[in-house]
Amino acid sequence: MGHAQHNTDTLPPNPEKATLEGRNKFLAFWFFLGGETVLFASLFGTYLGLRNGTAGGPTAAEIFDLFLVFIMTTILLTSSLTSVFAMLAMKKGNFKQMLVWMWVTVGLGVAFLGLEIYEFYVYVGYGLTFTTSAFGSAFYTLVGFHGAHVAFGIGWIVTLLIRYRKSGLTLTNAPKFYLASLYWHFIDVVWVFIFTVVYLMGIGG
Amino acid sequence: MSNSQALKKSVLWDWLTTVDHKKIGIMYLVAGAFFFVLGGLEAMIIRAQLMFPELNIVSAQAFNELITMHGTTMIFLAAMPLLFGFMNFIVPLQIGARDVAFPFLNSLGFWLFLFGGILLNLSWFFGGAPDAGWTAYVPLSSAEYAGTGLDYYVLGLQISGAGTLIGGINFLVTIITMRAPGMTMMKMPLFTWSSFVSSALILFAFPALTVGLFLLMFERLFGANYFIVEAGGNVVIWQHLFWIFGHPEVYILILPAFGIFSEVLSTFSKKRLFGYSAMVFATLIIGFLGFMVWAHHMFTVGMGPVANAIFAVATMAIAVPTGIKIFNWLFTLWGGRIKFTTANLFALGFIPSFVLGGVTGVMLATSAANYQFHDTYFVVAHFHYVIIGGVVFGLFAGTFYWWPKIFGYMLNETLGKWFFWLFFIGFHLTFFVQHFLGLMGMPRRVASYLDGQGLNDLNFISTIGAFFMAVAFVILLVNIFVARNDKAVADPWDGRTLEWATPTPVPEYNFAQTPVARELDALWYEKMQGNKKLPVAEPLGEIHMPNGSILPIIMSLGLFIASFGFIYATYWVSVIGLGLTLGCMVVRSVKEDHGYHIPVEEIKQDKEVG
Amino acid sequence: MEPKLNTNQPQVNLSKKEKIKLEREMRHQIITFVVMIFFTALAFMSVASDLIPASFAVPFILILAVIQVILQLYYFMHLKDKDHEWPNAFMLSGIVIIIPMVAALMLLLGVVKY
Numbered sequence: 001m002g003h004a005q006h007n008t009d010t011l012p013p014n015p016e017k018a019t020l021e022g023r024n025k026f027l028a029f030w031f032f033l034g035g036e037t038v039l040f041a042s043l044f045g046t047y048l049g050l051r052n053g054t055a056g057g058p059t060a061a062e063i064f065d066l067f068l069v070f071i072m073t074t075i076l077l078t079s080s081l082t083s084v085f086a087m088l089a090m091k092k093g094n095f096k097q098m099l100v101w102m103w104v105t106v107g108l109g110v111a112f113l114g115l116e117i118y119e120f121y122v123y124v125g126y127g128l129t130f131t132t133s134a135f136g137s138a139f140y141t142l143v144g145f146h147g148a149h150v151a152f153g154i155g156w157i158v159t160l161l162i163r164y165r166k167s168g169l170t171l172t173n174a175p176k177f178y179l180a181s182l183y184w185h186f187i188d189v190v191w192v193f194i195f196t197v198v199y200l201m202g203i204g205g
Numbered sequence: 206m207s208n209s210q211a212l213k214k215s216v217l218w219d220w221l222t223t224v225d226h227k228k229i230g231i232m233y234l235v236a237g238a239f240f241f242v243l244g245g246l247e248a249m250i251i252r253a254q255l256m257f258p259e260l261n262i263v264s265a266q267a268f269n270e271l272i273t274m275h276g277t278t279m280i281f282l283a284a285m286p287l288l289f290g291f292m293n294f295i296v297p298l299q300i301g302a303r304d305v306a307f308p309f310l311n312s313l314g315f316w317l318f319l320f321g322g323i324l325l326n327l328s329w330f331f332g333g334a335p336d337a338g339w340t341a342y343v344p345l346s347s348a349e350y351a352g353t354g355l356d357y358y359v360l361g362l363q364i365s366g367a368g369t370l371i372g373g374i375n376f377l378v379t380i381i382t383m384r385a386p387g388m389t390m391m392k393m394p395l396f397t398w399s400s401f402v403s404s405a406l407i408l409f410a411f412p413a414l415t416v417g418l419f420l421l422m423f424e425r426l427f428g429a430n431y432f433i434v435e436a437g438g439n440v441v442i443w444q445h446l447f448w449i450f451g452h453p454e455v456y457i458l459i460l461p462a463f464g465i466f467s468e469v470l471s472t473f474s475k476k477r478l479f480g481y482s483a484m485v486f487a488t489l490i491i492g493f494l495g496f497m498v499w500a501h502h503m504f505t506v507g508m509g510p511v512a513n514a515i516f517a518v519a520t521m522a523i524a525v526p527t528g529i530k531i532f533n534w535l536f537t538l539w540g541g542r543i544k545f546t547t548a549n550l551f552a553l554g555f556i557p558s559f560v561l562g563g564v565t566g567v568m569l570a571t572s573a574a575n576y577q578f579h580d581t582y583f584v585v586a587h588f589h590y591v592i593i594g595g596v597v598f599g600l601f602a603g604t605f606y607w608w609p610k611i612f613g614y615m616l617n618e619t620l621g622k623w624f625f626w627l628f629f630i631g632f633h634l635t636f637f638v639q640h641f642l643g644l645m646g647m648p649r650r651v652a653s654y655l656d657g658q659g660l661n662d663l664n665f666i667s668t669i670g671a672f673f674m675a676v677a678f679v680i681l682l683v684n685i686f687v688a689r690n691d692k693a694v695a696d697p698w699d700g701r702t703l704e705w706a707t708p709t710p711v712p713e714y715n716f717a718q719t720p721v722a723r724e725l726d727a728l729w730y731e732k733m734q735g736n737k738k739l740p741v742a743e744p745l746g747e748i749h750m751p752n753g754s755i756l757p758i759i760m761s762l763g764l765f766i767a768s769f770g771f772i773y774a775t776y777w778v779s780v781i782g783l784g785l786t787l788g789c790m791v792v793r794s795v796k797e798d799h800g801y802h803i804p805v806e807e808i809k810q811d812k813e814v815g
Numbered sequence: 816m817e818p819k820l821n822t823n824q825p826q827v828n829l830s831k832k833e834k835i836k837l838e839r840e841m842r843h844q845i846i847t848f849v850v851m852i853f854f855t856a857l858a859f860m861s862v863a864s865d866l867i868p869a870s871f872a873v874p875f876i877l878i879l880a881v882i883q884v885i886l887q888l889y890y891f892m893h894l895k896d897k898d899h900e901w902p903n904a905f906m907l908s909g910i911v912i913i914i915p916m917v918a919a920l921m922l923l924l925g926v927v928k929y
Contacts, residue, residue, distance in 0.1 A: 010828045017898070020382065024306040028378045030902035031408055034909040035370060039412035041913035042449070045920025046420065046431065046442055053437025055430075070859050074852065081848040084891050088841055092829065130429060134437035137429035141420070156794075163795045172797055185892045189884050196858060196880035204862035204872050381901060408905070409912050441924045449916055496912045500919060508923040 011093065011169060016178035019171050029179045033186050040190050043142045044197060051202070053134035060135070060202030063126045065119065069199045072115045073191065079108035080188040083181040090177060095169040098177065102161055105184060109154045116147050139198065146194055149187050156180055222753035224308035227711055229315050230294030231611065236319050237286035243326070244278035245678065247271045252635070252671040255664050258656040268652035269336035270354065274326075276339030277358065280454065281365055282322040284596050288461045289318075289372055291603050292400045294611055296376065298704035298711065299394045301385025301720045301727075306378040308751040309793070314372035316761035321365025324768055328357035338650060340451070341421065343432040343443045348425045353772060359422045360768035364761070366411050366418070373407030376400055385703070386742045388722035391485065394702040395478060398485050399464030402492040403457045409496065410453035417446035426771055441506055448499035456495035459591065460488060462599025463530060466552045469602045470534050472698050473549035474541025477726060480533040487526035487533075494523045504575040513572040520570035527563060531556060546698075547621030551602035554629050555594060562590030565640065580650075583643025589636045601628070601681075609693030613710045617691070620684040624677050631673025638663040638670075701729035706739050714748045717808050745808060751800040760789040847890040854879045 012018040017026045051060065086101035120140070130140045157180050164173045220228060251271050254262045263271065297305055305311050328334045335358035337346035346355050380401045384393070393401075421443065423429040430436035432443055471478040478484060500508060500516040534556060543549070565587040569578055578584060601624075608616050642663050647654060654660050696705040706728050707715055718741035724730035731739055767782025769775075829837070858876040861867045867875075889895040894903055 013829065013833055024378050024382055027381060027901055028307065028374050030899075031374050031377055031905050034905040035374070035408045035412045037906065037909040038409050038913055038916070039416055041917050042413045042416035042446055042920070045917040046416070046446070048917065048921040049439060049442050049924050050431060050437065053430075053439065055435065055437035066859065066863055070855070073855050077848065077851055077855065080887065080891055081844065084844045084848075088837060088844070091837055092834075130423075130427065132430075132436075134430045134433070134439070137423070137431050137438075141423065141429070141431075159791055159794055172799075176794070182892055185887060188891075189887050192855075192880050192883045192887065195855070196876050200858055200862045200876050201873055204869050204876075405905070405908070409909060413916070439924050442920060445916075445920050445923070449919075493908075497915060500923065507925045512919075512923050 011171065011174070013091065015090070015169060015171055015174035017175065019175075022171065022175035025175045025179060029182055033182065036186060040142075040145070040193075043145055044193065047138040047142045047198065050134040050138040053138075055133040055135075057132040057136060058123075058126050058128040060139075060198075063123055063128055064199055064202050065122065066199060066203055068115065068119055069195060072112055072119070073195045075108050075112045075115070076188050076191050079105045079112070080185055082108065083184045087178065087181050090169065090174060093169065098169070099161060099165065102157055102177070102180075105181075106154055106157050106161070109150055109157075109184075113147060113150050113154070116143070116150075142198065143194060146187065146190055149190070153180070153184055153187055156183070219753070221758055222312075222755045224304075224312045224751050224753050225713060226293050226297050226305045226308065226311060227611075227713075227715075229311050230290045230292075232315055233286045233290030233293055233318075234611070236315075236322070237283050237290055240278050240282035240322055240326075241284075241287065242678075244275050244283050245675065247275040247278065249671060249675055251275060252668040254652065255654070256668040257665070258654050258658075258661055260653060263652075265652035266333075266336065269338075269650070270329075270334035272650055273336055273338050273341075273358075274329075274334045277325065277335070277362070278322075279592075280339065280458070281362060282318075282325070284458050284592070284600070285369060286318055286322075287600050288403075288458065288596075289314075289369075291396075291465070291600075291607065292376060292403075292461060293372075295607060295704055296397050296400050297379065297383065298610075298707055298715060299397045299702050300380060300383060300388060301703050301716060301722060302379065302383035303715050303719075303748065304383075304751065305375050306383055307375045309754055309757065310371050310375050312754070313757035313760060314368040314375065316757045317368025317371065317764070318365045319368075320761040320765040321361045321363070321368065323361075324364060324765055325357055325361030328354045328361075331357075340447055341443075342447075343421070343424075343440045346421060346443075347432060351425075356422075356425060356772040357768075359418050359425065360771060363415065363418045363422070364764050364768065366414055367764075368761075369407055370411045370415075373404040373411070376404040377408065380404075385720050385722050385727075388727065391482065392722060392725045392727070394464075394726070395467035395481070395484055395488075396461065396464035396702075399460040399467075399488050402488050403460040406453045406457045406460070406492055406495060410450045410457065413446050414450035414454075417443060417450065420446070422771070426774070441503070444503050444506060445499070448502045449496075452499040452502065453492075453495045455588075455591070456491060458596045459599075460491065462596045462603075463488065465599045465603040465606070466534065466555055467537075468702065469548050469552040469606050470537050471726075472606070472701055473544045473546055473552075474538050475544075475699075476537055476541040477701075477729075478533070479536035479539075480529075481725060483529055484533050487529045490526040491523060494519060494526070498523065501570055501572070501575075504572045505579045517570050517572040521567055524563060524567055531560060546605065547616070547618055547625055548602045548605035550622065550625045550629075551598045551605070554625065555598040555602070558590060558594030558598065558629075558632070561637075562587060562594050565590065578643060580648055581643035582639040582647045582649055585649050586636045586639035586643060589639070593632055593636070601625075604681075606698070607704075609697045610704055610707075610709060610711065613693055614689055615691045615693045615697060617684050617688040620680055620687070624680045624684065627673050627677035627680065631670045631675075631677055634670025634673060635667050636670070638666050642667070696728075699732075701726040703727050703739070712808075712811050714750060714803060714808070717748075717812060718745055719743050745805060747802045747804050748808065749800055749802055752798050754793075754798070756789045756793055760786045763787075763789065843890060847886050851883050851886060854883050 017023040082101050083105045086098045086105065089097035089101055128136045130137055160173070160176055160180055167173065220232070223229065250263060251268070254260050254268060293311065297303070332353045335341065335351065335354035337351050337355060341355065341358060344350055380393070380397060420429070420431045424431055424433070430438045432438045432440050434440065467478055467484060498516055498520045500512060501520045504513050565583070569575055569584065569587055605616055605621055642660060645659060647660050654664070693709055695707065695709045698705070703720060703722065706720065720727070720739040721742050723740065728739065763782045763785030765782070766785065767779040770777070770779030770782060858879045861872045861875055888906065893899065894906065
């Protein structure tokens with residue numbers, strides 16, 4: 001699997017899949033994301049099936065705060081871009097820059113999660129709780145699963161950042177950072193659909 | 206044990222921490238066999254209860270628990286792990302690899318399955334087993350109608366399902382990246398191919414079950430309302446999610462069995478598999494269509510005629526690739542020098558039995574007629590024909606075929622043939638008559654039946670058949686015991702694929718030198734070329750091996766402990782359990798473990814001894 | 816085995832061609848990002864404004880979402896690059912499988928829905 005031209009003190013151009021182990025991880029993670037697609041599709045389907053089942057409780061159109069969600073979306077999209085920058089820095093071999101961009105990504109992730117918690121807090125104040133109606137349960141489950149993914153992603157990336165804060169880029173940690181960034185993008189992919197299907201269609205359709 | 210490092214460890218510690226695919230395979234087989242016996246005993250009690258009308262051997266409640274646990278155990282804890290056992294042991298050998306892609310995850314997958322299975326079965330001792338059928342339809346499985354047993358079901362399956370998903374991804378990557386040089390995708394043995402497709406199905410099917418189980422768990426434990434109609438919920442959501450997983454699940458089971466039959470039939474006919482590429486594509490098509498037909502389990506819930514028609518036609522379409530396979534097996538046999546070993550007998554017995562199951566499958570797929578068959582013994586007969594006649598026959602064929610490679614000794618053929626014939630006759634006695642019971646209107650999952658309805662004789666015959674199968678299985682256990690001194694050679698069947706090129710017992714590193722596969726049936730090709738040995742891709746050198754780890758078992762234990770916290774609403778226990786699991790994940794992520802190397806001298810020593 | 820280096824200097828020796836490639840990729844990613852933000856704003860406005868009827872807005876925002884996801888998958892996550900055949904195969908299979916799934920969960924819920 002190795003690229004031929006690297007000697008002992010430089011890394012090959014794509015360090016994340018230069019070793020068999022790295023390539024295995026890369027494939028396995030993509031397949032895992034394929035499975036995650038089905039996981040979130042099941043949650044989306046459930047939400048779409050139940051979104052009108054409000055049982056007299058608050059409806060989507062009554063409570064959703066589009067502006068807040070728009071801000072959240074922008075934050076998460078930006079964090080996706082910063083993790084792209086991190087991976088470009090890695091490909092250039094600039095490990096320090098990569099760490100910085102990853103920390104920025106984490107910071108944006110925390111901001112997003114904070115706003116999401118605040119958003120839930122507001123909706124609960126409006127009388128939509130997890131147990132109010134089928135709509136409430138399905139909404140909090142779908143968005144909560146996404147939030148849990150964000151939280152897990154933050155924990156994962158922070159663990160990596162602390163562990164490798166001064167190790168330099170190696171063939172062992174390059175795949176780890178690359179997978180974490182793929183995971184982060186995937187969270188963003190899911191959010192794009194949540195933004196559209198849950199919030200925009202909740203208000204507009 | 207070929208390396209000095211491992212010798213120092215105690216045997217128990219070695220097995221608890223092993224990441225060797227062969228040992229994990231054996232553990233899957235042992236655990237799967239244990240659950241198979243458990244599920245079999247449950248089946249015997251069910252059949253005993255139904256032997257005569259209005260018997261009261263067990264109460265109706267216990268009967269419900271028995272049928273639920275029989276189905277759940279057999280599918281999730283017996284058939285899947287047994288297949289995983291073969292896949293683990295055989296697939297890396299068949300592709301000429303030293304191990305799977307992720308040895309650590311492989312071990313994690315096993316321990317998750319085992320702890321999930323134990324959790325599910327502990328329900329018997331803590332307030333009764335789940336009683337809503339293996340499908341756990343709401344509202345029968347809701348907090349209102351079902352007790353703690355259902356919580357055990359939800360969490361036990363969640364944990365073992367996670368293990369299965371991990372195993373599936375592992376096999377996919379292993380098969381893609383770890384093949385020996387020269388073995389292209391279209392030169393892979395069919396068992397490897399079917400394991401690959403089956404793993405892909407696991408990848409896409411299990412997340413739907415994960416979500417379904419989470420929803421049911423949230424509803425039962427935290428008061429969510431997905432399935433509660435007066436709160437705007439809908440019970441059909443569960444049925445969809447369950448069958449979106451559940452239908453691919455039966456293909457997950459049958460495809461590896463198809464792979465085993467392909468290997469066995471080709472080996473014992475001394476012929477290359479007929480229509481190899483057609484077989485591969487048929488497998489892929491079955492895998493794909495498996496995701497498009499789940500709603501045929503729900504014809505009677507009121508999806509409307511258009512949806513019913515679409516799913517009916519899609520279902521019938523599956524008969525086409527399956528038919529292709531049946532004909533290819535027949536043509537493989539045609540003109541071959543057939544040896545009637547026990548393994549081959551199971552493969553030969555499979556063909557007509559499975560065709561019977563397939564025909565009733567098409568009958569059930571006819572959505573209009575389905576209203577008549579639904580929830581009767583006709584359905585029970587159908588799925589036992591495909592699952593026993595397909596999957597279990599496959600497992601037994603695989604057992605006799607690969608036993609010498611896995612356990613190092615030959616099973617007795619005479620006892621084996623007794624086993625086959627008793628099992629075969631018992632199987633058909635039990636389930637053939639159930640078709641007619643179903644057509645007469647006997648409903649499934651009911652604890653008894655009344656006298657004077659014309660159901661007595663057929664039920665009696667069915668129970669006698671079940672006893673035949675039980676006796677046959679005891680003969681298999683006797684066989685395993687008495688044959689234990691009959692040492693096997695490395696290649697007892699004059700095999701065709703790479704697993705038979707390894708010495709028996711298989712060394713830890715499988716192949717001292719990575720082989721080159723030049724053709725389909727790589728070993729057979731070299732035999733025909735007059736080569737005593739496989740060509741190799743590398744000089745003899747030291748071999749890199751992964752270190753064992755105790756973390757998988759602790760991670761699984763963490764989830765096991767957390768489950769009790771959820772079931773009994775003592776959440777600090779859950780926090781401890783989940784903390785244990787997450788902590789292990791962090792340790793695993795932070796601690797770089799580069800494995801160790803087996804020196805060349807040791808490999809040379811092994812070679813001389815072997 | 817493992818090349819370990821001090822962090823201050825670039826560790827990867829890139830040819831001029833590869834450097835240009837990375838520069839170009841950087842540009843593409845930024846363009847992708849701008850397009851995605853623009854689409855998000857467009858979707859937001861088409862729902863927030865009362866001028867656009869829902870019968871148009873809903874399919875419109877769904878199309879925007881699909882395009883965004885394609886951009887995200889193929890550019891940010893590099894599915895467009897070579898050496899991504901298997902990831903492509905599995906992601907596409909996943910997407911094909913979820914279409915009937917979501918449709919069924921939405922529509923085939925029995926005659927009496929609520």
